[in-house]
Amino acid sequence: MRIGEFARRGGVSPRALRHYEQSGLLVARRTSSGYRDYDEDQLESLARIRVILDAGLGTAAARSYLDCVELRGGATRVHMCPQLLERVRALEQRIADNRARVQQQREAVTRFVAAADRD
Template sequence: MSIGELSQRSGASPRMLRYYEQQGLLNPVRGDNGYRRYCPDAVTTVAQIRGLLDAGLPTDAIRQILPCAHGSEPTIDPCPEILSALAHEKERLDERIRHLSTSRDTLDRYLIATHAALHRD
């Protein structure tokens, strides 16, 4: 199928599909005319990519995980390399959550102090 067809079937823009190709996540073949041709399974692959991106994974991790992903649901073969990559990404997200929580708590303290100062005057 063409990039336009894949875009319609997957809901991803042609620009995003080209980005996925640049990142090594999609591998279309080129026809004699130079146009990209995608296999029918590419719709499922795009769904997996989008799901993994929505989970906060970077494209480097997705490139590792994608060969073990099956179907449009988040189903991945339990090979040790993939489990390690997923655990690493979860740890990275946990650290970001801790940092964001600290930032939010700091902002809360400033808001409370500022609100209290306004009502003292």
């Protein structure tokens, strides 16, 4: 299928597909006229790429860990890749740290506004 249809079915833009190809994540066959031509089974590869990228890991990580992600019945399973699980846990910790920092800032702003209202 051509890039426009593949992008629509995969929920990404044609530009994103070109970027994934340039990054070595997803390679399309070329027609005799040079158009990209994708196979139906590449939709699953695209979905696995999106899972990794949506988790906050970059294209280099997606290349490294693409075989670790399995999609079944709408669920995502990560297997055979302790390094990927370690990176995901590190991201979760960063998110928790950032949330705590945001909460501290909210409390500081609330105290500041309360002090300003008293004046």
